[in-house]
Amino acid sequence: MRMRVLITGMGGELGTRLAIQLGSDPGVEAVFGLDIDPPRRRHQAEIHRVDPRDRDRTTALIRGFAPTVLVHLGVYEPYARSSPRSAAERTAVGTLGAVTAAVDAGRLDHIVVRSGTEIYGRRRGAPVHPDEEVRPDPTSPFGRQLLHVERVCNEAGLHAAAPVTSLRFAPLVGPHFPSPLGRYLRMPAVPFAGLADPPFSVLHQEDAAAALLAAVRRPVHGPVNVVGPGAVTASQCALLGRRLPVPTVVPGWTAARWFSELAGAPVPDHVLELLTRGRTVDGSRAEERLGVHPTRSTPSVIRSLYAWDEIEVVASPRAEAA
């Protein structure tokens, strides 16, 4: 049976990439998307602009489509595309609405959900490099948001007797990708934890999209960590990008966050946690479970962040002809 794929959060970078790739897949009958933002590039899939908080409209659209695969990317990171409050509302209400409607439509075979490594938290005594066997214990608002999303999806999977693949992505960073961590690291001066400077790992958007595509094609049940190999520290990032690393200790972070916000790169709690306590995870099982392995290492993703070319405006052929 050919798949009918519903992508929530299709307007984002990952949703757009996935829609383009699934559009040419012979195993896919139709791709249907919902998001508050328009897609970042043109594609053939049908997308409806709807606020995730508008539950009635979301439900009507999803029931009308009756998906067999739900790819839930409607997980909004604070300060990526929305404020922390709006991100939390959109994520919580949107998840409940989309997942319930998809189950009620009665044809659901598989759920793929975008989660994140923030779900493990960095409590005292927590493992520094957790794998999927470690019980989630989030210590930031975004981490708790992700745990809520996973729980809702797992419950829906039980009702629909469908496997749920939770892709726990490392912080997504890359050129043209809206990310609070990416913006922070691109500031002219980068405050870092002067006493610890812990390592963290990131993931490139192309590798994240490849993992999503693999998860749609190969239903596996349970969480899978997806992370770029290797790690970097914040001071190392600053040096790689020829920025000024500024050692900061605990009281200084308030000022650092304030200046960072003033410079257009607000630092949400989960990014501060990453900078002060580190965040790496064991992603070695992604290959055996999904058959994909992130090709870009963490240092190379960071380098690509700084090698981000300026936008070049190219005249369209029609304009040139005129």
Next chain:
Amino acid sequence: MTIVEADLEALDPDFERDDLPALVYRRLTGRHRVDEWGLDRDLLAAVAPLASLRWAVRAEGDHHLPEIGPALLVHTRRLGISEPAALGMAVRQATGRPLRVAGVPSRGPLAWTGRRLGGVPSNVDDLRSLLRAGEVVALPLGREPLHAFHVPPVPVPPVEVALRLGVPILPVAVMGVEPARRWVVRIGAPIVTRRRTATGDADELAEATRTRLQHLLTQARRA
């Protein structure tokens, strides 16, 4: 098109230089490598000559140490200050590999230094991820400041992890007195875990490791 620069030594370790100018250059340009658990190989390379000024280590049975692949080294300690360094030096001299020592504090300046030099907090989950990544991990037993030739019980959860992953366990007796410079590291033959599968085997294996360690210490005492 954007071309992302990559270091040649990151692609081919044969190009990596460990002399002082190379270490300083990598440090100033952010090209030094820090792994997922926090180990800074350049810092370890810089500290190693200083460590050999403080400790003189004689390793016995170092041919048992694996050149590649994971291993769990279960070792004795008295106060636990010099033992990790002495064992780390023995492993580095024999195989050139860094030793990952379980049991560094999880917070504070000691945690930072410890993790940069290869330590990890004492956590079974971290032990599992290290062994899965093919690292050589040191598991210190309880402190025995007064009874140098007594081996305390071997904790079962780390042994269970090694058993599940099929990682060999090496009993290691680390012998020396705290202010002294000379230390002896006696490494026993590996206890193979691959063929053991029953869940009850973990307790038995922990006890077998303790017995082997006791035997190593007794031999050392007679010698």
